[in-house]
Amino acid sequence: MPELPEVETVRRGMANAITGRTIKAVDIRREGLRTPFPKDMAERLSGRKVKKCLRRAKYILVEFDRGPAMSLHLGMSGRISLIAPKQAYEPAKHDHLIMMFDNGLRLVFNDPRRFGMVFLVESEVRDTHKAFANLGPEPLENDFTGPVLAAALKGRKTNIKAALLDQRVVAGLGNIYICEALYHARIDPRREAGTITGRQASDLVRAIKKVLNEALEAGGSTLRDYRQADGELGYFQHRFAVYGREGKPCPDCKCDVSTNCSIQRITQAGRSTFFCPCRQK
Numbered sequence: 001m002p003e004l005p006e007v008e009t010v011r012r013g014m015a016n017a018i019t020g021r022t023i024k025a026v027d028i029r030r031e032g033l034r035t036p037f038p039k040d041m042a043e044r045l046s047g048r049k050v051k052k053c054l055r056r057a058k059y060i061l062v063e064f065d066r067g068p069a070m071s072l073h074l075g076m077s078g079r080i081s082l083i084a085p086k087q088a089y090e091p092a093k094h095d096h097l098i099m100m101f102d103n104g105l106r107l108v109f110n111d112p113r114r115f116g117m118v119f120l121v122e123s124e125v126r127d128t129h130k131a132f133a134n135l136g137p138e139p140l141e142n143d144f145t146g147p148v149l150a151a152a153l154k155g156r157k158t159n160i161k162a163a164l165l166d167q168r169v170v171a172g173l174g175n176i177y178i179c180e181a182l183y184h185a186r187i188d189p190r191r192e193a194g195t196i197t198g199r200q201a202s203d204l205v206r207a208i209k210k211v212l213n214e215a216l217e218a219g220g221s222t223l224r225d226y227r228q229a230d231g232e233l234g235y236f237q238h239r240f241a242v243y244g245r246e247g248k249p250c251p252d253c254k255c256d257v258s259t260n261c262s263i264q265r266i267t268q269a270g271r272s273t274f275f276c277p278c279r280q281k
């Protein structure tokens, strides 16, 4: 499932390619994904010029010279590909939405599992739209600080892993980067969320920003290649410290696997959590 760094990488790739371009046509090849596509979407978007591509949590927002913005969510398996002008293209299976631009570029939204979403939203009402109304701060923005996080966690009896998955606490974080951030902050994922205060909250915020920024750097290198054969944006190889590494020693500590000190996998709220019980307290 794409997480924030993947979505941000897709957004940057889209912004490079389509800002200032005008949509010539939109080919909608099914009625919708997780939700129906907006009524008359093709007519409403045709002729619009792209002003900006933004991101809020895991939503990509394409703003136009007039009319509502298009909001795109990749869901579980959504992928965006850019097909260069003059490059041969036949719609493949699961290519559900194809946007054609004035320079011949195509943007293709492919989603085999169809948990993705596309909807239109007027900018004046965006912050009150149900997708955006209850979102917490953006983790990479300067206003996401230790004190802000500590205030959001105050009194919460759930474990810190579950609290960070709650989009009202912080927007856009998912399973993988939460495991990684808790590891770098040396916080046990089973800790009661409300006990993370003061310096630990600041350490956790720093760790969240670190793991997201490192992933973005890894993703950035894929952007230059968007003209390659498949033109797909946003997926990249990235090394994780604990995620998916059950039974292995963690990279930074002197874990001794023979003394049961190694990366453990537990299930929290139905999702796998990976952590080092020796390092994370």
Ligand SMILES: [Zn+2]
Pocket: 249, 250, 251, 252, 253, 254, 255, 261, 262, 263, 276, 277, 278, 279
């Ligand atoms: Zn360890």
